[in-house]
Amino acid sequence: MTPETELEFEELRPLLFSIAYRILGSVSEAEDAVQETWLRLAAAGTQPDSLKAYLSTVVTRISIDVLRSARMRRETYVGPWFPEPLPTDSHGGEREDVYGSPERASELADSVSMAALMLLERLSPLERAVFVLREVFHFGFADIATAVDRSEAACRQLASRARRHMDDGKTRFEADRRKRAELADRFFEALRDGDLDDLRALLAADVETVNDGGGVAGGVGGRFGAEKAARILITAVPPLLAIGARLEQRELNGEPGAILRDADGSVLGTWTLDILDGQIQRIRSVTNPDKLGHLGPVADLKEVLRRRNRHRRER
Template sequence: MTKAEEFEDLRPLLFSIAYRILSSVTEAEDAVQETWLRYAASDTEPRSTKAFLSAVVTRVSIDVLRSARVRREKYVGAWFPEPLLTDPYDDPARSAELADSVSMAALLLLERLSPLERAVFVLHEVFGFDFGEVASAVDRSEAACRQLAVRARRHMDEGRPRFEADRIVRNELAARFFDALHDGELDDLQDLLTADVTMVGDGGGKAPQWARTIVGADNVARILTSTMPWFFQIGGRLELREVNGQPGALFRDRDGRVLNTWSLDVLDGRIQTIRTVLNPEKLEHLGPVADPWAIYEEAKQARRPTD
């Protein structure tokens, strides 16, 4: 097998590691490409190509994350990861860890960790690398990595999100929610939300969004029924999609361009969190992106009474 073939076999794993460290599809893809360039230029013949490439992509990702954290401190409004519709890596033996770790809620928890803690947690807890492999990847001793893992696990356990375990149940609930959203049914929406549901959007100052986090079933339902029907009236549409492993939707304008993504956290038969990503820069990997301000103005015009 050639170097290129070995690399392509491992590309899904490398991307999945990088995405969980960086919370960015574009930065993860760049990290994987940089890993290939380093591997192609290297004369090293590693005993384990998987361990070698995983170490390289981890080091690249840590470097990128350290500079990205500075930018995120200056971010306008709520910051969310770039939405991921499909995780390319699948390992039946670790399906639970992989699914939990890619959710928006889990990635936001990972943001609280230092870059080293995050890398150690991702490699050991999510992908099951042993501490010898982790130590090689982050250039620390095994003892140090064990301590980093303990601290990271403690932070993650303190805020670990709880989700509806039954995929069929949560997908059915999401379908009912988006049907009610499309039809503007206030009572139906309220019935599907927890009493303390929260709704928050990431526009990054580059798209119209709610000025703050909206809390409470009544508040959320009323805002949605007063705004969303106009989006559909001007030709907007939605596609039910899984977003970061949770039920959600992809919203498009009348020409099929991507406007935003919604992801829903579901627990005990109701929706507890609604997260929307509206920042056009975070949606470019999903295809042509709509002009959110133009859609906002058109919907606002449609709401105005006519003589």
């Protein structure tokens, strides 16, 4: 492999990761798929005519194979299943400079939202791969056909079917990203201050809270309504902050959110907010420790909660 090929691979790495993550919904599995793609390139011994087309084909096929086995595991998953949270702000993840313009970055951020990735779970592995390559990354059908080893006609049918499924379940969001960020700032400020009234005013009347704890860390949430959800949040979060935990506001999967860290900076969980019509419609959290390692050292949530409860009793 030439130094020029190695350099071109590194330039294409963000694209390969983005394809793999959208197909798999897992940061760790997407990173493994990109690494396996590198190994196959190194073992190929020949220089492909188009490195981008070759690498996209390889990472797509690897991702489809991994997804087929992952879907069996997800069928027995305990509680709600969410994709692994992906930072999409300037701290890492998918960045605007990779895609050339803020408009393109915004389009790609919407395609990687928790809601979009959950919709992709409805598709077969082939439909999912074709949809990602065509609708998200605008690949031509000739390249898609090569990537998934199907005819162009078959790929067009797969794309059409996948698009219908996605359109049928599409979730509406606040289109103005600045307004979403401002409302998120007010939400997290109210949480930090323990302000029940302000928090309640920001939540939709039928707000839903859903947690992916994998059956090992935290509950599953529910549709509690604004009053009860606000009281649960005020009861749970400010006491955590009182023992040194902190909310690190971040954009996760293209949506406003936060990483909750303990006093040592280890990760307790993540939150993302679905916002529409000036209110928070859904709060998605991930506390399954197996889905948080890419964000830093993972805290023992149960131990931190015990410390929180002890502190609350002693007050």
